[in-house]
Amino acid sequence: MPERPRGEPTGSPNPFVEEVRSEVRKELATERRDDTGGIHTVELRDVWLAYGNNHVLRGISFGVSRGETLCILGGSGAGKSTILRLILRLLLPDQGEVLVGGRDICSVSYDDVLELRENMGMVFQASALFDSLTVFDNVAFPLYEHTNMSDEEIHERVMEVLGFVDLDPREVLELLPAELSGGMKKRVGVARAIVHEPPIILFDEPTSGLDPVTTRTVDELILKLRHELGVCAVVVTHDIRSAVRIATEAALLLDGEIIFKGAPEDMFASDDPYVRAFLG
Amino acid sequence: MGQPSASRSAARLTRDSIFRVAFAVQEYFALLGRVIRTVFTKPAYVRDFLQQMDTIGVKSLFIVVLTGLFTGMVLALQSAVEMKQFGATIYIGRLVGASAVRELGPVLTALMVTGRAGAGMAAAIGAMKVTEQVDALRTMGVAPVRKLVTPRVLAALLMLPLLTIITDLIAILGGLLIAIVKLDLTADLYMRSVYVSLADTGFVLRYIPIDLIQGLVKPIAFGGIMALTSCYYVLRTEGGTEGVGRATTQAVVSSSILILASDYFLTQILIALLVE
Numbered sequence: 091m092p093e094r095p096r097g098e099p100t101g102s103p104n105p106f107v108e109e110v111r112s113e114v115r116k117e118l119a120t121e122r123r124d125d126t127g128g129i130h131t132v133e134l135r136d137v138w139l140a141y142g143n144n145h146v147l148r149g150i151s152f153g154v155s156r157g158e159t160l161c162i163l164g165g166s167g168a169g170k171s172t173i174l175r176l177i178l179r180l181l182l183p184d185q186g187e188v189l190v191g192g193r194d195i196c197s198v199s200y201d202d203v204l205e206l207r208e209n210m211g212m213v214f215q216a217s218a219l220f221d222s223l224t225v226f227d228n229v230a231f232p233l234y235e236h237t238n239m240s241d242e243e244i245h246e247r248v249m250e251v252l253g254f255v256d257l258d259p260r261e262v263l264e265l266l267p268a269e270l271s272g273g274m275k276k277r278v279g280v281a282r283a284i285v286h287e288p289p290i291i292l293f294d295e296p297t298s299g300l301d302p303v304t305t306r307t308v309d310e311l312i313l314k315l316r317h318e319l320g321v322c323a324v325v326v327t328h329d330i331r332s333a334v335r336i337a338t339e340a341a342l343l344l345d346g347e348i349i350f351k352g353a354p355e356d357m358f359a360s361d362d363p364y365v366r367a368f369l370g
Numbered sequence: 371m372g373q374p375s376a377s378r379s380a381a382r383l384t385r386d387s388i389f390r391v392a393f394a395v396q397e398y399f400a401l402l403g404r405v406i407r408t409v410f411t412k413p414a415y416v417r418d419f420l421q422q423m424d425t426i427g428v429k430s431l432f433i434v435v436l437t438g439l440f441t442g443m444v445l446a447l448q449s450a451v452e453m454k455q456f457g458a459t460i461y462i463g464r465l466v467g468a469s470a471v472r473e474l475g476p477v478l479t480a481l482m483v484t485g486r487a488g489a490g491m492a493a494a495i496g497a498m499k500v501t502e503q504v505d506a507l508r509t510m511g512v513a514p515v516r517k518l519v520t521p522r523v524l525a526a527l528l529m530l531p532l533l534t535i536i537t538d539l540i541a542i543l544g545g546l547l548i549a550i551v552k553l554d555l556t557a558d559l560y561m562r563s564v565y566v567s568l569a570d571t572g573f574v575l576r577y578i579p580i581d582l583i584q585g586l587v588k589p590i591a592f593g594g595i596m597a598l599t600s601c602y603y604v605l606r607t608e609g610g611t612e613g614v615g616r617a618t619t620q621a622v623v624s625s626s627i628l629i630l631a632s633d634y635f636l637t638q639i640l641i642a643l644l645v646e
Contacts, residue, residue: 200513231510
């Protein structure tokens with residue numbers, strides 16, 4: 091795959107690609123640049139992982155910097171979510187390095203891992219909101235855990251973040267997760283992930299199971315996070331439309347290997363039979 | 371040809387089972403070690419601890435009172451049948467008091483609380499596990515053992531002895547009810563008989579009956595076993611809601627068996643230490 095600047099047109103005749111390309115161009119004009127001095131915020135170097143004889147990941151390498159969004163695409167069981175679990179160090183690789191902020195997290199102690207995770211936010215596929223807590227308590231949870239903010243400051247911050255994800259705080263603050271719609275749960279999940287302003291946000295299938303309108307809302311939210319907060323985002327998805335809309339780079343996984351890496355719209359110009367099959 | 375192969379596979383199965391059990395025991399004690407470590411390090415989840423005291427203790431009061439009442443009444447009724455033959459009904463207080471305080475109070479309380487609170491905590495943590503809420507805690511830099519297991523274990527350690535005292539008292543009162551209504555004994559005679567049974571084995575620090583010490587040491591151990599075993603099974607839950615159901619059943623059954631088995635060994639130890 092030839093190297094070219096992100097967001098540059100490829101000449102693909104696909105009208106959908108043309109539409110999102112113009113969007114991406116607009117977005118890139120306002121995108122924050124990498125401020126880490128060339129060090130990737132999240133980086134995997136030749137990572138291998140197997141469960142018994144099942145090789146889940148085979149030599150995965152990529153890097154994502156601040157202000158960038160990497161979409162990891164692939165079919166079910168391709169190893170996409172495993173990559174997120176490695177970045178969070180919920181799993182350890184058999185071989186290779188997982189670097190966060192330039193530091194290999196595979197060799198740090200359990201207490202350091204907990205501290206490290208405070209710099210990350212994770213949005214789960216099914217939101218994983220705490221059932222027994224209200225929306226306020228869910229969103230405020232990381233603040234109560236990791237900051238010395240007063241109750242008033244926490245309340246103010248929660249209201250601010252709920253507003254950021256386009257939820258009316260007065261309506262949802264006292265609701266339990268069971269009383270929210272799928273899209274609202276996703277947004278509360280995003281609010282909880284960003285409330286303590288982590289530089290890294292990981293999304294596991296953020297649009298799966300959502301209707302097209304809500305999908306677009308969630309996509310716009312991810313774009314807003316990049317533009318306004320300049321976060322480093324890794325998004326696991328199988329939704330190619332979302333990927334084209336939100337990603338600065340896409341990686342397509344097949345049988346634990348990256349078979350395509352580049353600008354998402356470049357996938358449409360690929361001759362690889364699996365890439366073409368994946369795009370439908 | 372077939373026989374050596376069958377015996378080899380039987381040997382392999384036996385070896386695998388031994389490894390599995392050894393691994394489970396190791397994991398169980400590793401969890402216990404992590405709980406002990408989190409008790410002595412910060413942060414402490416005091417709110418969760420108080421909440422669990424309410425769930426395990428206050429909310430179990432009703433079943434514990436019923437258990438004590440009916441146990442005491444049945445003990446008095448059953449023993450009356452035998453004792454009437456010898457004109458020894460005045461000793462019913464002794465029998466009810468000793469049985470309730472030494473054995474039935476601690477064991478029945480622990481089993482009832484396991485059925486209610488143990489199953490509840492297993493189902494709650496299991497549901498959190500399969501809906502990725504436990505992973506969410508981890509990703510937010512919170513250790514699930516510290517947040518979910520330690521408050522439950524500590525609350526159970528504290529609440530089981532208190533609930534046992536209530537069961538013992540209610541059981542003695544249940545026996546008193548039967549003694550007065552059915553056996554025409556006076557309350558004074560019955561209570562004097564209960565006191566004699568407790569005084570029989572002697573006192574610690576002059577005023578504390580050894581029987582009561584026995585009856586309070588056991589529930590501390592039972593509380594720890596119940597909470598730790600329940601959490602141990604569900605933290606290993608796999609396989610969605612069906613897995614939660616399976617883990618909850620395993621948690622309750624294993625806790626109950628461990629409580630009954632440890633009761634025997636604790637009784638041996640306590641008798642050796644306190645009585646002999």
